[in-house]
Amino acid sequence: MKKLKIWQKNVLMLIVIIVLMVSALLVQPNGSFGGSDGAAETMITKLDPSYKPWISALLKPKSGEIESLLFTLQGSLGVGIIAYIIGYFRGKKKNAIN
Protein backbone atom coordinates (compact mmCIF):
# COMPACT_ATOMS: atom_id res chain seq x y z
CA MET A 1 0.00 0.00 0.00
CA LYS A 2 1.27 3.44 -0.89
CA LYS A 3 1.93 5.68 2.08
CA LEU A 4 -0.78 8.28 2.47
CA LYS A 5 0.05 11.97 2.80
CA ILE A 6 -0.99 13.71 5.98
CA TRP A 7 -3.81 15.65 4.34
CA GLN A 8 -5.12 12.45 2.79
CA LYS A 9 -5.16 10.84 6.20
CA ASN A 10 -7.00 13.87 7.59
CA VAL A 11 -9.66 13.67 4.89
CA LEU A 12 -10.03 9.95 5.51
CA MET A 13 -10.55 10.52 9.24
CA LEU A 14 -13.07 13.28 8.54
CA ILE A 15 -15.03 10.90 6.34
CA VAL A 16 -15.08 8.31 9.15
CA ILE A 17 -16.47 10.95 11.55
CA ILE A 18 -19.20 11.93 9.08
CA VAL A 19 -20.08 8.28 8.51
CA LEU A 20 -20.32 7.78 12.30
CA MET A 21 -22.78 10.67 12.64
CA VAL A 22 -24.88 9.91 9.57
CA SER A 23 -25.11 6.22 10.40
CA ALA A 24 -26.36 7.20 13.85
CA LEU A 25 -29.21 9.11 12.22
CA LEU A 26 -29.95 6.28 9.79
CA VAL A 27 -29.85 3.50 12.35
CA GLN A 28 -32.37 5.24 14.62
CA PRO A 29 -34.95 6.79 12.28
CA ASN A 30 -37.31 7.23 15.23
CA GLY A 31 -34.69 8.38 17.72
CA SER A 32 -35.51 11.62 19.50
CA PHE A 33 -31.88 12.81 19.51
CA GLY A 34 -32.76 15.00 22.42
CA GLY A 35 -29.86 15.10 24.65
CA SER A 36 -29.06 15.39 27.98
CA ASP A 37 -30.12 17.34 30.90
CA GLY A 38 -33.86 17.00 31.06
CA ALA A 39 -33.39 13.28 30.70
CA ALA A 40 -30.83 13.17 33.52
CA GLU A 41 -33.37 14.83 35.77
CA THR A 42 -35.97 12.21 34.87
CA MET A 43 -33.56 9.42 35.67
CA ILE A 44 -32.69 10.90 39.03
CA THR A 45 -36.30 11.52 40.01
CA LYS A 46 -37.05 7.94 39.03
CA LEU A 47 -34.33 6.64 41.33
CA ASP A 48 -35.25 8.98 44.19
CA PRO A 49 -38.73 10.48 43.78
CA SER A 50 -38.38 12.52 46.95
CA TYR A 51 -35.29 14.42 45.78
CA LYS A 52 -35.82 18.12 45.13
CA PRO A 53 -33.08 20.20 43.47
CA TRP A 54 -32.07 22.66 46.17
CA ILE A 55 -30.75 25.39 43.89
CA SER A 56 -31.30 26.33 40.26
CA ALA A 57 -29.13 27.98 37.64
CA LEU A 58 -28.65 31.73 37.94
CA LEU A 59 -29.17 32.40 34.26
CA LYS A 60 -31.05 30.20 31.87
CA PRO A 61 -31.13 30.72 28.11
CA LYS A 62 -34.60 32.02 27.32
CA SER A 63 -35.22 29.49 24.56
CA GLY A 64 -33.66 26.68 22.56
CA GLU A 65 -32.68 29.24 19.93
CA ILE A 66 -30.78 31.39 22.40
CA GLU A 67 -29.13 28.29 23.76
CA SER A 68 -27.92 27.22 20.33
CA LEU A 69 -26.73 30.77 19.74
CA LEU A 70 -24.57 30.56 22.85
CA PHE A 71 -23.29 27.13 21.89
CA THR A 72 -22.37 28.40 18.44
CA LEU A 73 -20.66 31.37 20.04
CA GLN A 74 -18.66 29.05 22.26
CA GLY A 75 -17.59 26.94 19.28
CA SER A 76 -16.74 29.88 17.04
CA LEU A 77 -14.70 31.47 19.78
CA GLY A 78 -12.59 28.32 19.89
CA VAL A 79 -12.31 28.04 16.11
CA GLY A 80 -11.36 31.72 15.87
CA ILE A 81 -8.51 31.30 18.32
CA ILE A 82 -7.18 28.13 16.66
CA ALA A 83 -7.45 29.56 13.14
CA TYR A 84 -5.65 32.73 14.24
CA ILE A 85 -2.81 30.80 15.84
CA ILE A 86 -2.32 28.44 12.90
CA GLY A 87 -2.43 31.33 10.43
CA TYR A 88 -0.02 33.38 12.49
CA PHE A 89 2.60 30.66 12.55
CA ARG A 90 2.10 29.71 8.91
CA GLY A 91 2.82 33.31 7.93
CA LYS A 92 5.79 33.49 10.24
CA LYS A 93 7.27 30.33 8.80
CA LYS A 94 6.84 31.60 5.25
CA ASN A 95 8.53 34.87 6.15
CA ALA A 96 11.45 33.05 7.68
CA ILE A 97 11.97 31.03 4.50
CA ASN A 98 11.86 34.05 2.22
Add this chain to the structure above:
Amino acid sequence: MTKHYQTISRILAILVLLLIITPQRAYAMHIMEGFLPLSWCIFWFAVFLPFFIYGLIKIKQIVAVDDHNKILLALCGAFIFILSALKIPSVTGSTSHPTGVGLGTALFGPGVISILGTICLLFQALLLAHGGLTTLGANAVSMAVVGPFVGYGVYRLFKKMNINHSVALFACAALADLATYLTTSIQLGVVFPDPNTGVLGSVLKFIGIFCITQIPISIAEGLLTVITYNLISSSLPMKEGTIK
Protein backbone atom coordinates in the same frame (compact mmCIF):
# COMPACT_ATOMS: atom_id res chain seq x y z
CA MET B 1 -2.20 -8.71 7.88
CA THR B 2 -5.61 -9.83 6.55
CA LYS B 3 -6.18 -11.78 9.75
CA HIS B 4 -5.66 -8.55 11.63
CA TYR B 5 -8.34 -6.81 9.60
CA GLN B 6 -10.74 -9.69 10.14
CA THR B 7 -10.44 -9.44 13.90
CA ILE B 8 -10.88 -5.68 13.83
CA SER B 9 -13.94 -5.84 11.58
CA ARG B 10 -15.44 -8.54 13.80
CA ILE B 11 -14.99 -6.39 16.91
CA LEU B 12 -16.51 -3.43 15.08
CA ALA B 13 -19.50 -5.50 13.99
CA ILE B 14 -20.15 -6.58 17.57
CA LEU B 15 -19.85 -3.00 18.81
CA VAL B 16 -22.29 -1.71 16.21
CA LEU B 17 -24.74 -4.47 17.06
CA LEU B 18 -24.46 -3.62 20.74
CA LEU B 19 -25.20 0.01 19.96
CA ILE B 20 -28.26 -0.73 17.86
CA ILE B 21 -29.94 -3.10 20.27
CA THR B 22 -29.64 -0.81 23.27
CA PRO B 23 -31.46 2.43 22.50
CA GLN B 24 -31.22 4.82 25.41
CA ARG B 25 -31.74 8.47 26.15
CA ALA B 26 -28.63 10.57 26.50
CA TYR B 27 -27.40 12.32 29.57
CA ALA B 28 -24.98 15.18 29.40
CA MET B 29 -21.80 14.74 31.28
CA HIS B 30 -22.41 17.85 33.34
CA ILE B 31 -24.26 17.31 36.57
CA MET B 32 -26.97 19.97 36.75
CA GLU B 33 -27.24 22.74 39.28
CA GLY B 34 -29.01 21.51 42.40
CA PHE B 35 -28.70 17.84 41.58
CA LEU B 36 -25.98 17.09 44.08
CA PRO B 37 -26.64 17.54 47.79
CA LEU B 38 -24.55 20.29 49.39
CA SER B 39 -22.29 17.88 51.28
CA TRP B 40 -21.35 16.14 48.03
CA CYS B 41 -20.72 19.49 46.31
CA ILE B 42 -18.27 20.39 49.07
CA PHE B 43 -16.68 16.94 48.92
CA TRP B 44 -15.96 17.19 45.18
CA PHE B 45 -14.64 20.74 45.51
CA ALA B 46 -12.26 19.47 48.19
CA VAL B 47 -11.11 16.64 45.91
CA PHE B 48 -10.62 19.07 43.04
CA LEU B 49 -8.69 21.76 44.93
CA PRO B 50 -5.23 20.07 45.02
CA PHE B 51 -5.45 19.36 41.29
CA PHE B 52 -6.37 22.98 40.65
CA ILE B 53 -3.31 24.18 42.55
CA TYR B 54 -1.12 21.58 40.80
CA GLY B 55 -2.49 22.86 37.47
CA LEU B 56 -1.63 26.47 38.30
CA ILE B 57 1.94 25.50 39.20
CA LYS B 58 2.27 23.42 36.02
CA ILE B 59 1.03 26.22 33.77
CA LYS B 60 3.45 28.66 35.38
CA GLN B 61 6.34 26.25 34.75
CA ILE B 62 5.32 25.52 31.18
CA VAL B 63 4.97 29.19 30.27
CA ALA B 64 8.34 29.97 31.86
CA VAL B 65 10.13 27.36 29.72
CA ASP B 66 9.13 28.79 26.34
CA ASP B 67 7.05 31.77 25.28
CA HIS B 68 5.43 29.80 22.48
CA ASN B 69 3.86 27.50 25.04
CA LYS B 70 1.48 30.28 26.08
CA ILE B 71 0.02 30.27 22.59
CA LEU B 72 -0.12 26.48 22.48
CA LEU B 73 -1.98 26.47 25.81
CA ALA B 74 -4.52 28.91 24.38
CA LEU B 75 -4.90 26.58 21.44
CA CYS B 76 -5.54 23.58 23.70
CA GLY B 77 -8.13 25.56 25.66
CA ALA B 78 -9.82 26.66 22.44
CA PHE B 79 -9.98 23.03 21.34
CA ILE B 80 -11.83 22.12 24.55
CA PHE B 81 -14.24 25.01 23.89
CA ILE B 82 -15.04 23.75 20.40
CA LEU B 83 -15.43 20.10 21.21
CA SER B 84 -17.59 20.57 24.29
CA ALA B 85 -19.94 22.76 22.22
CA LEU B 86 -20.52 19.94 19.75
CA LYS B 87 -23.52 17.75 20.39
CA ILE B 88 -22.93 14.69 18.29
CA PRO B 89 -25.66 12.17 17.46
CA SER B 90 -24.91 8.66 18.62
CA VAL B 91 -26.13 5.33 17.31
CA THR B 92 -28.29 4.99 20.41
CA GLY B 93 -30.66 7.68 19.12
CA SER B 94 -29.53 10.50 21.33
CA THR B 95 -26.83 13.11 21.42
CA SER B 96 -23.92 13.72 23.72
CA HIS B 97 -20.78 15.78 23.53
CA PRO B 98 -17.05 15.14 23.52
CA THR B 99 -14.74 16.71 26.07
CA GLY B 100 -11.77 17.86 23.98
CA VAL B 101 -9.21 17.32 26.75
CA GLY B 102 -7.03 14.86 24.79
CA LEU B 103 -4.99 17.41 22.83
CA GLY B 104 -3.83 19.43 25.83
CA THR B 105 -3.21 16.27 27.82
CA ALA B 106 -0.90 14.80 25.19
CA LEU B 107 0.97 18.09 24.63
CA PHE B 108 1.39 19.30 28.21
CA GLY B 109 0.33 16.52 30.56
CA PRO B 110 -2.89 16.27 32.57
CA GLY B 111 -2.17 19.10 35.02
CA VAL B 112 -2.94 21.99 32.69
CA ILE B 113 -6.39 20.61 31.91
CA SER B 114 -7.49 21.18 35.52
CA ILE B 115 -7.36 24.87 34.59
CA LEU B 116 -8.32 24.85 30.89
CA GLY B 117 -11.20 22.42 31.34
CA THR B 118 -12.55 24.29 34.33
CA ILE B 119 -12.62 27.57 32.40
CA CYS B 120 -14.82 25.88 29.83
CA LEU B 121 -17.05 24.31 32.49
CA LEU B 122 -17.46 27.72 34.14
CA PHE B 123 -18.48 29.30 30.83
CA GLN B 124 -21.14 26.65 30.29
CA ALA B 125 -22.38 26.79 33.89
CA LEU B 126 -22.73 30.58 33.87
CA LEU B 127 -24.08 31.26 30.39
CA LEU B 128 -25.68 28.05 29.19
CA ALA B 129 -27.13 26.61 32.39
CA HIS B 130 -25.18 23.45 31.54
CA GLY B 131 -23.72 22.03 34.67
CA GLY B 132 -23.72 24.41 37.60
CA LEU B 133 -21.68 26.44 40.04
CA THR B 134 -22.39 24.16 43.00
CA THR B 135 -21.64 21.07 40.90
CA LEU B 136 -18.55 22.63 39.30
CA GLY B 137 -16.24 20.69 41.62
CA ALA B 138 -17.79 17.35 40.70
CA ASN B 139 -17.85 18.14 36.97
CA ALA B 140 -14.26 19.38 37.09
CA VAL B 141 -13.13 16.17 38.78
CA SER B 142 -14.68 14.06 36.01
CA MET B 143 -13.74 16.15 32.95
CA ALA B 144 -10.66 18.08 34.06
CA VAL B 145 -9.00 15.55 36.38
CA VAL B 146 -9.97 11.89 35.91
CA GLY B 147 -10.38 12.06 32.11
CA PRO B 148 -7.02 13.73 31.42
CA PHE B 149 -5.12 11.56 33.94
CA VAL B 150 -6.50 8.36 32.42
CA GLY B 151 -5.77 9.67 28.91
CA TYR B 152 -2.24 10.63 29.89
CA GLY B 153 -1.59 7.21 31.42
CA VAL B 154 -2.71 5.51 28.23
CA TYR B 155 -0.68 7.93 26.10
CA ARG B 156 2.52 7.32 28.10
CA LEU B 157 1.98 3.56 27.98
CA PHE B 158 1.47 3.57 24.21
CA LYS B 159 4.53 5.76 23.70
CA LYS B 160 6.59 3.44 25.86
CA MET B 161 5.44 0.50 23.76
CA ASN B 162 6.63 2.43 20.68
CA ILE B 163 3.16 2.53 19.20
CA ASN B 164 2.52 5.02 16.38
CA HIS B 165 2.04 8.55 17.68
CA SER B 166 -1.32 9.08 16.00
CA VAL B 167 -2.67 5.89 17.53
CA ALA B 168 -1.44 6.93 20.97
CA LEU B 169 -3.07 10.34 20.59
CA PHE B 170 -6.32 8.76 19.42
CA ALA B 171 -6.38 6.39 22.40
CA CYS B 172 -5.54 9.23 24.79
CA ALA B 173 -8.46 11.37 23.61
CA ALA B 174 -11.00 8.57 23.25
CA LEU B 175 -10.27 7.00 26.63
CA ALA B 176 -10.17 10.37 28.41
CA ASP B 177 -13.66 10.96 27.03
CA LEU B 178 -14.96 7.57 28.22
CA ALA B 179 -13.29 7.93 31.63
CA THR B 180 -15.02 11.29 32.10
CA TYR B 181 -18.46 9.81 31.58
CA LEU B 182 -17.59 6.79 33.70
CA THR B 183 -16.73 9.16 36.55
CA THR B 184 -20.02 11.02 36.18
CA SER B 185 -21.88 7.69 36.35
CA ILE B 186 -20.15 6.88 39.61
CA GLN B 187 -20.74 10.38 41.01
CA LEU B 188 -24.48 10.13 40.31
CA GLY B 189 -24.82 6.49 41.30
CA VAL B 190 -23.29 7.12 44.72
CA VAL B 191 -25.76 9.90 45.48
CA PHE B 192 -28.83 8.24 43.99
CA PRO B 193 -28.65 4.52 44.78
CA ASP B 194 -31.18 2.26 43.15
CA PRO B 195 -33.98 1.36 45.61
CA ASN B 196 -33.60 -2.34 44.79
CA THR B 197 -30.01 -2.90 43.77
CA GLY B 198 -28.26 -0.18 45.74
CA VAL B 199 -25.30 1.98 44.78
CA LEU B 200 -23.70 -0.63 42.53
CA GLY B 201 -26.93 -1.21 40.62
CA SER B 202 -27.41 2.51 40.13
CA VAL B 203 -23.82 3.07 39.03
CA LEU B 204 -24.14 0.23 36.52
CA LYS B 205 -27.37 1.74 35.25
CA PHE B 206 -25.72 5.11 34.66
CA ILE B 207 -22.66 3.43 33.12
CA GLY B 208 -24.88 1.49 30.73
CA ILE B 209 -26.56 4.66 29.59
CA PHE B 210 -23.55 6.98 29.45
CA CYS B 211 -20.84 4.79 28.09
CA ILE B 212 -22.76 3.07 25.30
CA THR B 213 -23.92 6.40 23.86
CA GLN B 214 -20.40 7.68 24.32
CA ILE B 215 -18.55 4.95 22.38
CA PRO B 216 -19.02 6.38 18.84
CA ILE B 217 -18.58 9.91 20.19
CA SER B 218 -15.29 9.05 21.82
CA ILE B 219 -14.12 7.56 18.52
CA ALA B 220 -15.09 10.79 16.74
CA GLU B 221 -13.29 12.77 19.43
CA GLY B 222 -10.15 10.68 19.04
CA LEU B 223 -10.12 11.23 15.27
CA LEU B 224 -10.79 14.96 15.59
CA THR B 225 -7.89 15.25 18.02
CA VAL B 226 -5.51 13.52 15.61
CA ILE B 227 -6.67 15.72 12.71
CA THR B 228 -6.15 18.89 14.73
CA TYR B 229 -2.74 17.72 15.88
CA ASN B 230 -1.74 17.02 12.27
CA LEU B 231 -2.87 20.49 11.25
CA ILE B 232 -1.00 22.32 14.00
CA SER B 233 2.15 20.21 14.01
CA SER B 234 2.90 21.15 10.40
CA SER B 235 2.77 24.88 11.04
CA LEU B 236 3.55 25.44 14.70
CA PRO B 237 7.01 25.69 16.19
CA MET B 238 6.71 22.54 18.24
CA LYS B 239 9.92 21.21 19.59
CA GLU B 240 10.32 17.67 20.85
CA GLY B 241 10.65 19.00 24.37
CA THR B 242 7.13 20.34 24.34
CA ILE B 243 5.64 16.95 23.85
CA LYS B 244 6.27 14.94 26.95
